[in-house]
Amino acid sequence: MKYSTSLMVSALLFSANAAAKDADPESLWKASAELGYVSTSGNTNTQTLNAKGMVSTDRKDWRHKAQISAMNSSDDDITTAEKYNLIGQSDYKLAGDKNFLFGVIDYENDKFSGYQYRVSESVGYGRRMIEDTDLTLDLEIGPGARQSKLDDGTTESEGIIRAAANLGWAVSKTSQFGEALTVEAGEDVTVTKSVTSLSSKINGNLSMKITYTYKTTSEVPVGIDDTDTETAVTLVYNF
Numbered sequence: 045m046k047y048s049t050s051l052m053v054s055a056l057l058f059s060a061n062a063a064a065k066d067a068d069p070e071s072l073w074k075a076s077a078e079l080g081y082v083s084t085s086g087n088t089n090t091q092t093l094n095a096k097g098m099v100s101t102d103r104k105d106w107r108h109k110a111q112i113s114a115m116n117s118s119d120d121d122i123t124t125a126e127k128y129n130l131i132g133q134s135d136y137k138l139a140g141d142k143n144f145l146f147g148v149i150d151y152e153n154d155k156f157s158g159y160q161y162r163v164s165e166s167v168g169y170g171r172r173m174i175e176d177t178d179l180t181l182d183l184e185i186g187p188g189a190r191q192s193k194l195d196d197g198t199t200e201s202e203g204i205i206r207a208a209a210n211l212g213w214a215v216s217k218t219s220q221f222g223e224a225l226t227v228e229a230g231e232d233v234t235v236t237k238s239v240t241s242l243s244s245k246i247n248g249n250l251s252m253k254i255t256y257t258y259k260t261t262s263e264v265p266v267g268i269d270d271t272d273t274e275t276a277v278t279l280v281y282n283f
Contacts, residue, residue: 075099078253080278092117094276107135107144115274126155135170144170146184148206157272158265164190164228166206178214183207190230194265204230218245234262243280251280 080094096113110132117125133148151163168186185207192200211223222241228234236259243253257274264270 072103073099073101075283076280077283078278078280080276088119089121090117090119094278096278105137107133107137109133115276123155128153142172142175144172146170146186148188156268158195158268160193160195162190162192164188164204164206166204166228168206180210180212182210184209188228190228190233200232202230202232204228215242219243232263236260246279249282251282253278253280 076098078094078096080092082090082092084090093114093116095115096111098109098111100109101107111130113127113129115125115127116123130151131148133146135144135146137144145167146169147165147167149163149165151161153161166186166188168184168188170182170184172180172182174181185205188204188206190200190202190204194200206226206228208224208226210225211221213221215221220241220243222239222243224237224239226235226237228236238258239255240257241253241255243251245251253276255274255276255278257276258271259273260271262270
């Protein structure tokens with residue numbers, strides 16, 4: 045496993061823990077850390093690591109959320125997947141709390157995508173369509189821009205329209221279902237990403253989570269698949 049992955053995992057766990065400790069009991073800060081690891085030996089020697097840290101707060105006028113994640117897979121000491129993602133979003137609530145303005149930055153570094161990195165920035169309007177005790181649904185839309193650097197060193201920049209839907213459902217007192225769908229439609233490339241998750245509390249602050257990620261890109265470099273899927277099983281600790 046590469047040192048960069050280990051350092052990133054340590055950093056995200058530390059940041060999530062620090063954010064929780066800095067928050068006083070009356071604040072609305074929440075933090076969580078996820079970790080999933082599978083290692084096999086014998087006829088095949090494989091290692092897979094999934095890690096994620098998240099910090100969020102929901103105040104009278106503002107909502108803030110930051111998330112960092114890392115994924116690394118190797119087969120017989122040959123890296124087969126390596127991905128890092130950082131997302132930050134702030135929402136300013138308008139009159140009535142149902143409507144809001146948002147700003148979001150999304151950075152992705154996927155070693156096997158044909159790109160050295162991709163970063164997008166968007167602003168726009170959102171509305172909380174459903175807000176019940178057990179169910180919330182947010183819809184968002186707005187303009188933005190995306191910058192990319194390919195493996196061959198060339199760069200791309202284009203305007204985008206970003207649309208998103210975020211669903212949260214408390215299935216029971218111990219189970220949570222989530223769906224986050226994002227579409228970034230650019231002048232040349234459209235990226236669609238769906239993250240479906242189901243978590244169940246094990247004991248106290250510890251939960252088990254299953255996540256299925258589907259991502260498709262309308263145009264990709266030669267030799268790269270236009271669709272990626274990922275299924276992860278992780279343990280989640282909520283601070």
